[in-house]
């Protein structure tokens with residue numbers, strides 16, 4: 001199955017880590033995306049081909065392990081990374097490059113642009129109206145052990161001036177062009193659809209799937225249905241109204257109707273309802289948390305399993321404060337300007353773990369985009385303190401993406417938590433609507449980084465927010481492709497009217513099917529039930545799994 005994904009705007013380093021992880025696997029992918037301004041230097045690149053200080057033009061500069069010289073990536077350019085099985089034979093690389101050239105030449109023909117090859121110069125060229133040959137797409141690949149990575153960069157409507165800051169591909173005597181310069185008004189998303197249509201045939205793949213982020217343009221088509229009065233009470237403060245309108249817009253652009261959702265006042269199915277049991281275990285744990293001024297996500301996020309877990313003496317500590325810098329559409333945690341980090345918190349968490357006699361401790365945190373490390377040091381200090389006070393305790397951390405910072409994520413990986421958990425939360429199409437400050441590609445990159453570090457990786461999906469069953473299966477395949485070991489799948493419960501509507505109650509048999517499907521892909525354990533949450537039965541799920549030393 002050729003898994004094609006339109007990932008939208010992706011930071012180059014996120015894409016690089018994700019590509020390497022998929023390259024090491026056995027499944028086949030075509031990743032389509034746009035990058036922020038970046039100059040990449042291939043293995044034969046000459047630094048002298050960078051003519052300016054990249055930072056002075058708002059670009060990054062990154063050395064990469066692909067063939068070729070220096071090239072530019074940026075908004076308005078469609079970048080594609082085919083990660084495929086390529087038979088090992090002589091001329092494998094030029095033959096593979098020729099396949100990619102064919103894909104782009106056929107795609108450009110669909111927009112009336114006659115593109116050609118230019119002997120001795122990999123890439124795709126146009127015979128412009130003035131008869132000059134100009135380069136419209138660059139190609140740089142790496143083939144190794146019968147697998148491919150890196151790929152092509154097709155200039156749809158980028159800022160061509162950025163190419164004057166380098167000697168593109170080391171070629172000084174030819175200009176660079178774009179579809180826009182050649183007179184086409186095609187958008188990057190138009191080319192995504194065209195490439196996704198052509199690629200399976202040109203690469204000779206009979207089975208393929210294609211999923212993509214929702215597009216900003218989607219919203220325009222449905223603006224009328226988005227702001228249905230039933231969801232916005234006339235007494236709501238302006239901020240709430242603005243927030244709801246933006247949530248509706250995001251949902252509409254993802255093709256989710258806010259009026260067709262399940263009404264918040266309708267009763268839940270039996271299998272979602274849980275009895276509250278505030279027995280002794282629960283009361284003891286509550287006293288411990290209060291006496292140590294600790295916060296738990298169990299309480300902050302209104303977890304339905306709190307009675308079961310607390311009566312069994314397990315809880316998930318929430319560090320780095322109660323206010324989150326993000327506003328995921330399903331989450332009850334308050335979005336607000338966070339307080340300064342409480343330096344004493346790691347020691348108190350460690351004391352609670354010791355006093356509760358925990359063998360397995362779970363730590364999570366709000367997103368702290370206000371901090372340069374995204375809150376990573378809170379995890380590092382908490383892990384250190386817990387291990388000091390309770391040697392041998394196993395630790396699971398449920399982290400945010402730390403804004404993709406390699407240093408911040410690396411600092412947590414280096415603490416070697418027994419389980420590195422990071423939730424992808426929902427399917428690709430709904431990412432912008434559900435978690436606007438996060439992204440599918442970045443979350444896969446966080447999990448790929450954890451696997452590269454030899455850790456046990458875990459992720460979670462919330463269902464019932466507008467996804468299709470096929471999209472859930474595709475998300476499980478993507479998690480399996482980066483090597484995720486544990487996945488949790490649970491039913492979305494709408495906290496308030498200000499949150500996403502529930503689109504569907506999944507039946508217990510569907511959770512069972514998703515578990516079977518996920519485990520059939522090689523995921524070690526899928527914890528899937530209506531009331532499953534990220535750290536539900538975390539200890540049990542981790543059994544039988546050890547990190548690579």
Ligand code: SF4
Nearest residue numbers: 324326328331333367
């Ligand atoms: S980042 Fe986490 S805590 Fe913050 S809103 Fe999203 S899910 Fe909730």
